[in-house]
Amino acid sequence: MKLSTSFLAALILAFSSSSIAQNHTSLDAHAHGVAKLAIALEKNNKISIDLEMPGDSAVGFEHAPKTPAEIAAKKNAEDTFKEKFSELITFPENAKCVWGNPKIEVNDEAKGHSDWDVQIVTVCQMALEGQSVSVNFGKYFASIDKLEVSVIGQDFQKKVTLKKGSGSLSLTR
Numbered sequence: 154m155k156l157s158t159s160f161l162a163a164l165i166l167a168f169s170s171s172s173i174a175q176n177h178t179s180l181d182a183h184a185h186g187v188a189k190l191a192i193a194l195e196k197n198n199k200i201s202i203d204l205e206m207p208g209d210s211a212v213g214f215e216h217a218p219k220t221p222a223e224i225a226a227k228k229n230a231e232d233t234f235k236e237k238f239s240e241l242i243t244f245p246e247n248a249k250c251v252w253g254n255p256k257i258e259v260n261d262e263a264k265g266h267s268d269w270d271v272q273i274v275t276v277c278q279m280a281l282e283g284q285s286v287s288v289n290f291g292k293y294f295a296s297i298d299k300l301e302v303s304v305i306g307q308d309f310q311k312k313v314t315l316k317k318g319s320g321s322l323s324l325t326r
C-alpha cells in the first residue's frame with residue numbers, strides 16, 4: 154500500500170511538473186510572441202537599449218541548440234543583433250548614431266523555456282528626444298506578435314505596443 158501511494162505521488166508530481174513546463178501562464182513564464190524593448194535616453198546623447206524576447210521568437214525553439222540547423226539558427230540570431238541593430242532600430246540619419254557591441258544572454262535553455270536578453274548602447278551626435286524612430290524587429294523575427302516598447306526619457310516615461318514588432322514611435326512623452 155505504501156509503495157503504491159508513493160508511486161501515485163511520484164506520478165502526480167511528474168504530471169504536474171510537466172504541465173507546469175507547458176503552461177505559459179505560470180508565474181515566471183513569458184508569453185510566446187511577446188517581446189519587450191526598453192529605450193532609455195541618457196545624458197550626452199547616449200541611448201541604452203534592452204531587448205527581452207522568448208527563445209521561440211528569436212530562433213523558433215527554447216532548448217539548448219542540438220542539431221546543425223538549430224546551432225545555425227542561434228548563430229544567425231546572434232549575428233543579426235551584432236551586425237544589424239541599426240536596421241532593427243533606425244534613428245534619424247543626421248543623428249549619426251554609432252552602435253556598440255551587444256551583450257547577448259540566453260537564459261534557462263535547460264528549463265524548457267528560454268529567454269534572450271540583449272543589451273546595447275548607441276551614442277549619437279545630437280539629442281534624440283523629440284525625434285522619431287523606426288523599429289523593424291518584424292523584418293528579422295517574424296514570430297513576434299507584439300513588441301512592448303518602453304521609452305524612458307530624462308523626465309518622462311511611456312509605453313507603446315508595436316504589432317508584429319515593427320512600426321515607428323516618437324521619443325516624446
Ligand SMILES: [Zn+2]
Pocket residue numbers: 183185207208209215265266267
Ligand atoms: Zn517559452
